[in-house]
Amino acid sequence: MNLVRNSYAMSSTSTQKFMTKDRENNMDFNVRKRKKEDSDVAATPMKKIKVCNITCSTEPCNKVQESVNMRKRRASDDGKMPRKKTRPSEGSVENFMKQWGKREASVDAGTSAKRMRCSDSTSITVSSPTESSADVSISTGSSTTGSSATRSSSSSTGSSSSGSSEKVIISHIFNNASLEEQKVFELASSGSTSRAEFENKYVQQAPIGSGGFGSVYAGFRKEDSLPVAIKHVPRDMVRRERVVCNGKVYYIILEVALMLKTGGLPGSVGQSAAISLLDWYALEHELILVLERPAYSLDLQKYLQINRGSLPEHEAKMILRQLVDAAIDMHAKGVFHRDIKLENTLIQRSSTGAPRLRVIDFGCGSFSTKTSFHSFCGTPAYAPPEWFDCRTYWARPTTVWQLGALFYSLLNDREYFSTSGFIHHHIKIDSELSQDCKMLLDMCLARNPMERATLQELQSFLALT
Structure with a gap:
């Protein structure tokens, strides 16, 4: 029995020593682990923090909250709250454009106006033939012949009929233009409006061609049997532009102006490589161009x-x-x-x-x-x-x-x-x-x-x- 007790006592004592040693090892491991974590944290670069000027307040918390509320939006005298401005990423693009506004063209500095195709609806619809001479002041904005401005017009040329609309595109400014060029714009902004006059002067015959801007017929002039080509352009396809030439404003029929510039004024038939324009009629529903028709x-x-x-x-x-x-x-x-x-x-x-x-x-x-x-x-x-x-x-x-x-x-x-x-x-x-x-x-x-x-x-x- 004594031998058994002594064996049990020795075994218990060794067990206690082993458990004590194990706890000491665990504590030592935890200490080493914490030291390693602290060293890792110290080695990690710190994130930069924005430095603010913060002062301690001696006022009660409710006073501080009142001062914060003071900085919020306040209603104006009429009782309306000012609208909240949002970042572009918040909400739709439409809301952003409504809030901050779209680009606007500058009359004197020229332009961030949206670019459009010539057949698009950028041209404005006009129906009044009146034009104030005060608008001529924009012609001083450029000295280069043929430069363009982004001002739109609110009136139509005198050749347009009342009650129908025209398409007027952007303005072009021609300073120091010759008298012949000014005459071209003057002629291109007017024209006969009588179909009877056209029928009394010309005979229209068979069609000879068609395209995106109208159809063309053969014909001749009654006075001298001169062969002509007669082009019909629907009114909604007629391209007009606002031109400022030497300080005067003209609303020209673009195709008429281009042909007069290249082919010469009426009477100079066949003198250039471009076909000559003989006559034109700005009627209610169409534009009629009477053109030179070269023989053979x-x-x-x-x-x-x-x-x-x-x-x-x-x-x-x-x-x-x-x-x-x-x-x-x-x-x-x-x-x-x-x-x-x-x-x-x-x-x-x-x-x-x-x-x-x-x-x-x-x-x-x-x-x-x-x-x-x-x-x-x-x-x-x-x-x-x-x-x-x-x-x-x-x-x-x-x-x-x-x-x-x-x-x-x-x-x-x-x-x-x-x-x-x-x-x-x-x-x-x-x-x-x-x-x-x-x-x-x-x-x-x-x-x-x-x-x-x-x-x-x-x-x-x-x-x-």
């Missing part, structure tokens, strides 16, 4: 069909040479055609000399400026690459691109040209063409408008070939 002429589309789809290189270069000269003349007169293509170019045959090229259809045209355009009006297949890339383009580089597209069509009878097809390499320049023709196409069809040849460079190159 047809458009290049039909001419290509007669010649089995393509032309010899020397003939294609002769056509391009004349069109480059015509484009230089048009831009020098401040006109951007914007829709040069086979259907808008006539070739006038002659038994005594070389064929003559004539440019028609200024319905998509605009004033030629150095500033960029942000709405395209013309044939989408011939729009320049920069329009597809960034929805902007410039007058002269676009004209060069369209001349290149036309030149490609004259030389290639296998496929129709389109800008999208060309920039995606579905359409390629024929390797069998001569070096001169390939160089001309490369000069015209450079994707980057800054690398595209100028009209003058094309003219110089063509003079050497």
Whole structure:
């Protein structure tokens, strides 16, 4: 028994010593763990805290709460609470625009006005022919011929009939304009409103063409049997613009003004590459344009069909040479055609000399400026690459691109040209063409408008070939 007790006592004593040692080890582990955590925290970079000037308040808590409430929105004298301003991310964009307002164009500094297409509803509807002379003061804002302003008008030209609406686009300012240019705007802002007068002077015959801006008929002038083309443009497709010329305000019919600038004033028939405008009638439901109709002429589309789809290189270069000269003349007169293509170019045959090229259809045209355009009006297949890339383009580089597209069509009878097809390499320049023709196409069809040849460079190159 004593042996058993002694064994039990020894076993109990060793157990207690083991438990005491285990507790000491656990305590030592916990101490080491806390030290490690403290060292990790000390090694972690502290987040920067904005330092504020905080002072202790000796006032009771209710007093502090009253001072906080003082900083909240208060009702005005009329009892209305001021509206709460929210961040742009709170709520819809519409609420943000309602609260802070939209961009407004500045009359003197020019513009953050929204860009629109020429056929969109940005033009305003007007019905009154009155115009105050006080508005002329905005003409001093620019000294560059053909610059544009973003002021809209609230009245119509005197040629519009009462009770019907017109579309008036943005303003253009022409300072130091010549007397001839001022005469153009004066004529383009007026016109006969009598259908009876038109029918007494002209005979309309069979239709000869149609497009997005109207239909065209053959006809002749009764007085001398002069062949004419008669174009009918529906009233809602008539494009008007507000022009300030030498301090005077005009509401012009744009197509009439562009044709008078390029083809000359009435009476100067056939003196330029552009077709001459002989007469026009601003009627209640349509605009009638009476145009020169050159004898023995047809458009290049039909001419290509007669010649089995393509032309010899020397003939294609002769056509391009004349069109480059015509484009230089048009831009020098401040006109951007914007829709040069086979259907808008006539070739006038002659038994005594070389064929003559004539440019028609200024319905998509605009004033030629150095500033960029942000709405395209013309044939989408011939729009320049920069329009597809960034929805902007410039007058002269676009004209060069369209001349290149036309030149490609004259030389290639296998496929129709389109800008999208060309920039995606579905359409390629024929390797069998001569070096001169390939160089001309490369000069015209450079994707980057800054690398595209100028009209003058094309003219110089063509003079050497």
